[in-house]
Amino acid sequence: MEVSYREEGVASAASSVAGRLVADGVPARLAGGDPTLWGEDAEAEAAVRLGWLTLPRSSRELLPALGELAARTRAAGLTNVVLAGMGGSSLAAEIICATGDVPLTVLDTTDPGQVRRALTDRLESTVVVVASKSGSTVETDCHLRIYQRLFADAGLDPAGRVVVVTDPGSPLEQLAADGGHELVLAPPDVGGRYSALSAFGLVPAALAGADVAGLLDEAAEVLPLLSLDTGNPGLDLGAALGGAALAGRDKLLLEDQLSPIFGLPDWIEQLVAESTGKQGRGILPVVGADPNRSGDELVVAIESDVGDVRVDGPLGAQFLVWEYATAVAGLLLEVDPFDQPQVAESKENTTALLALPDLPTGAPAFTDGPVEVYGAATAKDLPGLFAELLHAIPGDGYLAIMAYLDRLAAFDAPVPEGADFEQMTDAWMMADPLTLRTLLALRTDRPVTFGWGPRFLHSTGQYHKGGPQNGVFLQITGVVTEDVAVPGRPYSLGRLQLAQALGDLAALETRGRPAVRLHLTDRAAGVARLLAAAQEA
Structure with missing residues (x-):
């Protein structure tokens, strides 16, 4: 290294x-897990968040059980591994599997279309890893409820098809016991975003067929260097x-x-x-x-x-x-690297919105074809709006695009018959909301970031609200044509997704930064209009 x-x-x-x-x-103190490094205010949090320093060794204790679990699931024909988790409970496993070229379906979304893709994919051979440190992550709770009902309706016993990864004492631990699910407990002294080498990263990766022992070997090799000056x-x-x-x-x-x-x-x-x-x-x-x-x-x-x-x-x-x-x-x-004080704000806003009879979407400022524009704006069309937002970025600021959409939908775009890979890629790019980042970045010398909602709420969402207040925010939502009900909850995935978007937007607006919401009344046509307008801006 x-x-x-x-x-x-x-x-x-x-x-x-x-x-x-x-x-x-500092090097030796940090490697030794000294919680006083970040000051008196952070000491209590740091004292229970430094377990990641020993994971290259301690996680090896999981390997025999993980090997047996992977062998049992494969023997049962459960080869389609789905990971339901958010942020630190999904990102590492996704990278481990992608790098190892082993298939893993990641559900880190509340978009009904993206969730429906997973639900209709090889249900009879599916094993679902439900991963949540707190055991109360709302997105993961929804995914678990939906899969449990789907398995039961198909005459498949959920007990052997759900693997739970959580902290000791969480609600998920009890649920696993009640449901007869395989349970793997993670060390409670490791925060979610530092948990790559814990059960959160290793369990889904091992089930998918990745070499997790080799991963720990790589980390263990560099570990002794971290105490050196x-x-x-x-x-x-x-x-x-x-x-x-x-x-x-x-x-x-x-x-x-x-x-x-x-x-x-x-x-x-x-x-x-x-x-x-x-x-x-x-x-x-x-x-x-x-x-x-x-x-x-x-x-x-x-x-x-x-x-x-x-x-x-x-x-x-x-x-x-x-x-x-x-x-x-x-x-x-001089900040505490282990807390996330502003993450709860958007969650609380979402909960409050879901308690209302109807979500307060308001009236659009204007409409440009299949795109409704919400928020304070003097522009009258999308090219003008994009120019306005780019102009509003401070000299030390950034533009953040936040898309509460299906991040796989671009692959549904029609491609010319007989198209080669380059032509297929071009067709996908012109149907992908992510392309908007590239097009707007060409028109400014300031950074443009892109996040899929609600996934980014577990990452850059903290920075947006707790970091320097120099961001400009462009949120994208879309019409839901086929919603997914959440068993045992008074809301659907579509309603939850919109509530999450509105809740985060409210948190941003309270800070006085420019923020607008674009709502696609036709998703495919709306994305096409956004990309065309960005080229006109």
Whole structure:
């Protein structure tokens, strides 16, 4: 595992703060799990959140049981592994499986269309991993209820088709006992976004067929380095992240195009944004963007020379080193890297909205074809609105696009008969809301981020509300034509999804930042109109 500085300013800033950290004994203290590092206010939280430092060794105890569980599920013909989890309970496993080229279906959404795709896929051979640290995550609760009813209606016993991963004492632990489900308890002293090498990352990956023992070996190899004052990749990376942020370079552009690890920036995004974005400070990760070479950017490349910092190493080591580096960056920014005080705000807003007879969507400011526009805007059409939002971004700010849509819907786009792969890719891109990020980024030198809702609420959602208040927010929702009922709950997935969007929008609006909601009355046509308008802006 190696971290190298490729730009003089980064090297200078990192060297300055690293010297201070070493003088304070931080490397050995952090590696030893000292909870006093982040100050008196953070000590109580840190004292029960540093178990990730020992996971490369302690998680090995899971391996025999995981091997037996994987063998039993395969012997029972349960080869379609579905992971129901949000944020830290899903991102690591998704990356482990994608990198290992083993199939895993991830449900980290309340979009009825995306959930329906999973429900109609090989039900008879499906095993569902239900993962929630608290045991009360609303999205995961919905997925579990829906699958339990679906299995029962199909005459399939849910007991052997659901595997529960949770903390001791959570509501899910009791549910697993009552339902006869396989239960794997995770260590309670590991926070969700630091749980990649715990049961949350390992259980679904092992069931899907990934080499989780090799992953732990990779992490264990780098572990002894994390107590060193020199040759410590975690210290080197943390000093670069924190030192650059203190020097004003607080936009972290993550580059991984040449890396054999698939999707690592998505995991880093949650880890860094949710850990550092609080008290008006933070580091904003930007995934999938080209550098603008503006003064507040830091480009970190995974296995590539294109960045200001290069990070090389296998996936297990990457997980551990980025966790350590993020804890160091939090120390330098003087924030608690283990809490998430603003995440609950949007959840509480959602709960309050769901209690109302009807969701208060309001009246649109204007309509542009299949797109209704809600919020304060002087523009009269979408190109004008996009220009207005881009103009509103402060010199040190960013634009965040938040799409509460089906992230797989673009693959339904029609492609020309006999199309080659390039033509198919072009067709998918022009049906993908994610393309909006690229088109708007071409029209500004400020960072443009993109998050799928409600997934991003468990990651950058904390930064949006707790970090620097210099964001401009563009939310996208869409009409639901085929909803999914949630057994035992007074709402459907479609109603929950819209309540989550409205709840988060309300949390953003209370901070006085520009925020608008675009509602697609026809999803496919609406996405096409958004992309066309972005090119006209």
